[in-house]
Amino acid sequence: MKIHKKISATLLSLFTFSLSLSSYGLDRDYVPRAILTKDQEKEVMALAKKCGMEKVSKISTHNMYPTPFRAIQLQGPEQIKGREVSYQILSMSYSEWLDPQAKPGKGEIKMGKFWASKPYTQKKTILKIGKKQFRTGSINGMTPEECESILKLLLSKKYEIGPAVNKRSLEEVSWDKPNHFSKRGESVSVGFLHKAKDAGFFDLQIKMAGKKITIEQMFQAIP
Numbered sequence: 001m002k003i004h005k006k007i008s009a010t011l012l013s014l015f016t017f018s019l020s021l022s023s024y025g026l027d028r029d030y031v032p033r034a035i036l037t038k039d040q041e042k043e044v045m046a047l048a049k050k051c052g053m054e055k056v057s058k059i060s061t062h063n064m065y066p067t068p069f070r071a072i073q074l075q076g077p078e079q080i081k082g083r084e085v086s087y088q089i090l091s092m093s094y095s096e097w098l099d100p101q102a103k104p105g106k107g108e109i110k111m112g113k114f115w116a117s118k119p120y121t122q123k124k125t126i127l128k129i130g131k132k133q134f135r136t137g138s139i140n141g142m143t144p145e146e147c148e149s150i151l152k153l154l155l156s157k158k159y160e161i162g163p164a165v166n167k168r169s170l171e172e173v174s175w176d177k178p179n180h181f182s183k184r185g186e187s188v189s190v191g192f193l194h195k196a197k198d199a200g201f202f203d204l205q206i207k208m209a210g211k212k213i214t215i216e217q218m219f220q221a222i223p
Contacts, residue, residue: 027058031197034061034070034097040114044092047111048074053090053119063198065222070097076119083126083144085135090119127151127178134178137191141183150190150206151178153213162207162216169218173202194220 030036036044041059048056058075076088095102095113104115124135127148139147153159155175161167173192179201180191188206205217 026056029058029060031061031063031070033063034072036061036072043112044072044074044114047092047109047114047116048090048119050109050111051090051116051118053088057087065198069099070094072114074119075122080126085124085126086121088119089122090116092116129155134176136178136181138180138182140181142181142188146183147178147181149211150181150188150208150213153211154190158213159206160212160214162214165215165218169202169220170215172196172199 026041036059044059045056053074053076055077056074057077060073060075061070062073063069064071072092072094074090074092076090078085078087093102093104093115104110105117108115108117124137125139125144125147127134127136127144129148129152134151136147161170172195174195175192177193178190179193180189182189186207188208190204190206191201192204193201200220200222203219203221204215205219207214207216
């Protein structure tokens with residue numbers, strides 16, 4: 001009887017999420033080697049609910065370079081208060097995309113071949129350049145307005161390049177996807193994602209002189 005009730009509860013959960021998917025839609029961002037079927041999406045959504053994530057607005061998959069493994073990430077609806085944007089993130093594993101010996105860790109919840117822990121809250125800050133909005137992660141030692149001034153110059157390519165910077169590398173920067181701004185004394189660091197998905201990000205060391213900026217050094221963080 002207990003087994004029957006457990007199966008019935010699972011089926012009901014999957015059915016409920018099936019209605020949710022068809023009624024409200026779902027944003028998807030899958031890499032070629034990690035595409036979930038409709039049935040797998042329902043199972044992933046049901047597991048997300050068991051992990052404490054009430055609503056899911058986006059499912060994405062990504063490569064875990066330099067390994068051949070892949071993973072899943074679920075994002076909840078955004079909550080916006082002024083410049084601050086917050087939403088839940090849940091990282092999920094799928095046994096078929098991992099090492100054959102991979103198993104759920106302590107405290108993780110498993111459903112079929114999927115498992116996950118608990119969601120966490122991701123926070124970002126909205127930066128405004130004209131009518132466009134950009135979202136960045138951490139801001140340290142600076143105001144959002146100062147970040148906007150730097151971002152505006154970088155987007156319009158109004159900057160100088162130091163001798164240590166590879167100009168070709170600048171072509172790989174996704175300028176519309178800043179991920180951090182930091183200032184210590186006169187040292188300013190700005191990060192941007194790589195244009196290629198899952199290819200890491202770039203950290204630019206910038207020197208400011210009034211409204212003039214110079215990119216003195218550039219580092220690439222590779223996953």
